[in-house]
Amino acid sequence: MQRRWLTLPVTGLALLIVLTTLSAQEASEEPQKSLLPEAYPPGELGTIVKLGEEIVARTHEHPLSKQYIGNKLNCTSCHLENGTNPQAASFLGVASAYPAWSPREKRVITLEDRVLNCFMRSQNGIRPPLGSKVSVAITAYITWLSSGSEIKMNHQKPLGPRHVQPLSLQAELAEERRGAKLYAARCADCHDASGAGTSEGPPVWGTDSYNDGAGLSRNDKLAAWLKVAMPPGETDLTEQEALDIAAYVNSHSRPHFILEEHLPPVEQRGVYDWQPAAAPAK
Ligand code: HEC
Numbered sequence: 291m292q293r294r295w296l297t298l299p300v301t302g303l304a305l306l307i308v309l310t311t312l313s314a315q316e317a318s319e320e321p322q323k324s325l326l327p328e329a330y331p332p333g334e335l336g337t338i339v340k341l342g343e344e345i346v347a348r349t350h351e352h353p354l355s356k357q358y359i360g361n362k363l364n365c366t367s368c369h370l371e372n373g374t375n376p377q378a379a380s381f382l383g384v385a386s387a388y389p390a391w392s393p394r395e396k397r398v399i400t401l402e403d404r405v406l407n408c409f410m411r412s413q414n415g416i417r418p419p420l421g422s423k424v425s426v427a428i429t430a431y432i433t434w435l436s437s438g439s440e441i442k443m444n445h446q447k448p449l450g451p452r453h454v455q456p457l458s459l460q461a462e463l464a465e466e467r468r469g470a471k472l473y474a475a476r477c478a479d480c481h482d483a484s485g486a487g488t489s490e491g492p493p494v495w496g497t498d499s500y501n502d503g504a505g506l507s508r509n510d511k512l513a514a515w516l517k518v519a520m521p522p523g524e525t526d527l528t529e530q531e532a533l534d535i536a537a538y539v540n541s542h543s544r545p546h547f548i549l550e551e552h553l554p555p556v557e558q559r560g561v562y563d564w565q566p567a568a569a570p571a572k
């Protein structure tokens with residue numbers, strides 16, 4: 291009787307240890323890159339996915355997107371490693387959250403809408419027409435990066451399953467003066483003391499950076515992103531440091547966002563102008 295009383299929990303505990311070790315091993319052995327789809331889709335779809343990948347990497351220079359960009363940033367400037375970094379505004383799994391409720395627009399938006407919104411705000415540019423090639427290509431690329439993710443439309447926010455986690459510290463606790471010192475020590479080498487950027491890093495304030503309608507123009511959002519994204523390869527800022535630096539960066543001037551100035555002419559806000567190849571008119 292006493293024996294049984296003893297062995298049961300012991301066996302249970304041993305089993306638990308074996309199980310946790312196993313799952314820990316599985317987790318650590320699973321390389322993060324396995325989150326990526328193995329191959330491009332065949333045919334024209336694969337071509338469009340690759341095109342989207344190129345645009346995300348060189349947005350302010352790419353011939354299909356540069357006309358819609360108003361700064362020196364690319365999508366990958368914030369969606370690190372072309373959106374494949376699992377933490378820094380990851381694109382992995384994002385398509386599974388859409389259509390999603392957007393409190394800002396007060397309506398349900400599609401993934402394509404969400405992509406186009408980043409053009410107006412984070413890229414300080416003009417919203418490309420719905421259905422345009424640039425829009426479809428980027429959306430196809432992000433959807434491809436979501437291969438295998440279970441559809442779970444987000445009814446609260448237009449954000450995917452790996453979105454940047456908010457900090458636990460209140461944004462009001464930020465102190466610009468401390469942030470200035472930290473910026474000089476940890477950021478200025480790449481982003482310059484003037485914030486205008488160097489060959490090692492893009493502009494973080496001024497006319498060539500994101501405008502004040504962008505998510506990162508809010509100190510809490512910037513701090514949460516910095517915590518998982520900067521400095522590249524050594525993301526060791528504490529929450530307090532990230533907040534102080536965010537307040538310092540955002541204390542400088544940047545373009546002011548006025549929605550009307552970022553919309554294309556009415557007739558270009560939604561298009562269907564891809565001609566089917568020699569299809570008979572119906
Ligand atoms: C200045 C930084 C910045 C730039 C440049 C930028 N974005 Fe974003 N974007 C963000 C942030 C921050 C979020 C919110 C992400 C989060 O909370 O995880 C976001 C969100 C998104 C989302 C929604 C993600 C989700 O989890 O649902 C999409 C899609 C997106 N961006 C696409 C783009 C595309 C496409 C480009 C280039 C045309 C771009 N962004 C350029 C900062 C940026």
Ligand code: HEC
Pocket residue numbers: 363366367368370371473476477478479480481490491492493494495499500506516520521522535539
């Ligand atoms: C070693 C160089 C380096 C350091 C140090 C560094 N960054 Fe960056 N930063 C980059 C690069 C490169 C990118 C763009 C990522 C890409 O294109 O892959 C970037 C992107 C950014 C962005 C988003 C795009 C933009 O320009 O608005 C912000 C904001 C930013 N960094 C802020 C900071 C802050 C604040 C620090 C200090 C805590 C910092 N960075 C430290 C290189 C650096």
